[in-house]
Amino acid sequence: MFEVKIAASEQEREAAFTVRKKVFVEEQGVPLSMEIDEHDTSADHFVVYDGPKAIAAGRIRTIASEVGKVERVCVLKEYRGQHLGVLIMNALEEHAKKTGIHKILLNAQSYAIPFYEKLGYAVTSPEFMDADIPHRAMEKQMESVI
Template sequence: MSKPVTILAVPVFSLLCNAAFALRREVFVWEQNVPEDEEHDQYDLTATHFVAIVDGEVVGTLRLVDLPEHAKIGRVAVRQALRGQGIARKLIAAAMAHARERGQDRFYLTAQSDKLGFYESLGFVAFGPEFIDGGMPHRAMRDYDKHSAQLVD
């Protein structure tokens, strides 16, 4: 049986956000060999950061960047030993609910190509060509507007 997961939005550079940054380094830099200078960018200062906590420890994170055209979900990371337990799914649902409470209903992300199926299961649709980011192939994805049956730009 899986343990309870708490999802929180946390201020940038708070203790919990710093733990999220450490987890991102663990997953992206150490595990996936993303160049360290590409892991952080200007959006980290203005994004809303979310953490997943299990047994008092940050085990998942993502950031939500508010842009005029959409909210961008990014830097989704879950500690390797806890993957496949729904943590990323809970983080994304919480981030999207947070954005919707603020009037945003259009979402965008760039997914590692081997993770497309996961994001498709959440209602995202890939578009455009594959590209390299952090040394790995990615595709842009956006949510699907079921009301108009058209892709959301």
């Protein structure tokens, strides 16, 4: 049984960083200095656990009034294809609604655009390079919490 948690301790934040390092730094070759950044101290981090093991992560931060940005969404290679991306995105979006965010922005790696489109995100930019990986900006208007 998979469990999504908002990182509430330094240990849980480190679990998120461990997953991110495995996916982005080791697997995709992103420099560590680009992966761990100044926004990590202010963002809300989410971790998906399989028992005690951290297997997926993501973060969200407020960037303007009622606007949030989802970043660093990743799943360990051996756990892909089990809908964990949807699980973590749903948790990020629910958190956004509860904290007054009405629009979410993200920069998707180009291969992942169909995944985000299925979740209601729309492409808003031409392709650009980030850490030598093609990306496109996307956004989604959130429905209000009733």
